[in-house]
Amino acid sequence: MHVKIGDVVARKSYQLDLLFRVIDLKTTASGEQIAILYGNEFRLIADAICDDLVVVDENEKNSRKQKEKEIIDQSYYLFRQDYQLLREKQEYYATSSYSHNEEFFHIPGRVLHVDGDPLYLQKCLSLYEKIGVPVNGVHVSETEMPQKIIELLDKYRPDILVVTGHDAYSKQKGNIDDLNAYRHSKHFVQTVLNARNKVPNLDQLVIFAGACQSHFESLIRAGANFASSPSRVNIHALDPVYIVAKISFTPFVERINVWDVLRNTLTREKGLGGVETKGVLRTGMPYRKHHNQ
Structure with a gap:
């Protein structure tokens, strides 16, 4: 079957488990055509022989999209429940448990989301907006992140930094502990090290780093508060958003x-992990409504 750049495909050898976008095509010395693939919903990069690929039709895409939407809606529902509890607790503390009519304002943590994939970045930005997290999103290729991160931190001065994109572990390149056996883990690690050199305190700049199958231990050692992927599994495109939204809305006096x-x-502890961290939300009062004259 003829595969072209931009097609949405699945791999026969993996029982069509995941959908991918074809982002590049290469021909080997022996004349075999290889497709470079980006996961459609998971932050995974892979390559496959074109003969192993099936181009997915609209019906299949829509049916998978519907299943995907149900999973995301469930996560969002749980998140909203959590957020509601956090707000109620905050207001109880802010008024020292007395009832009165002053209103509050909340200042959630500001996020800088640096992503190697522009389509995933857009998906994440839509979810941040839906949840109400103040965010700046920048698309930077994984290999350029270490060089660009300081300039971006200076420009946006975030409370929370997200460094993500695509990654993959390859058995052919080395064992699971070898950083060189991963597609982009070393770039994520260097980016975190550079950011931590600038802001050493784990509570002054909270960092989430990594993508599918990333080298979790190296990212934590480099100074990330949260990272993927402890069991080297695929992580969902939106997982970083849920993690940083929780941090953004948790009061700074709470761990x-x-x-x-x-x-x-969506991936839980197999795909994500981290260290105890303080929240970054601050509550103030009184809140003055501006009346139009």
């Missing part, structure tokens, strides 16, 4: 229990 953060994500 975040790692499990509380992971349980609303």
Whole structure:
């Protein structure tokens, strides 16, 4: 079957488990055509012989999209429940448990989301907006992230930094502990190291780093608060959003229990992990409404 750049495909050898976008085509010395693939919903990069690929029709795409939407809606529902509880608790503390009519304002943590994939970045930005997290999103290829991160931190001065894109572990390149056996883990690690050199305190800049199958331990050692992927599994495109939204809306006087953060994500503890971290939300009062004259 003729495969072209932009097609949505699945791999026969993997029982058509995941959908991918074809982002590039290469021909080997022996004349075999190889497709470079980006996961459609998961932050995975892969390559496959074109003969192993099936181009997915609109019906199949729509049916998978519908299943996907149900999973995302469930996560979003759980997140909203959590957020409601956080707000109620905040207001109780802010008024020292007395009832009165002053209104509050909340200043959630500002996010800088640096993503190697422009389509995933757009999906994430839509979800941040839906949840109400203040965010700046920048598309930077994974290999350029280490060089560009300081300039971006200076420009946006975020409370939370997300460094993500595509990654993959390849058995052919080395064992699971070898950073060189991963497509982009070393770039993510260097980006985190550079960011931590600038802001050493784990509570002053909260960092989420990694993508599908990324080298979790190296990212945590480099200074990330949260990272993927402890069991080297694929992580969902939107998982970083749920993690940082929880941090953004948790008061700065509270510690975040790692499990509380992971349980609303789509991949949970196999795909994501982290260290105890303080929230970054601040509450103020009184809130003055501006009346139009």
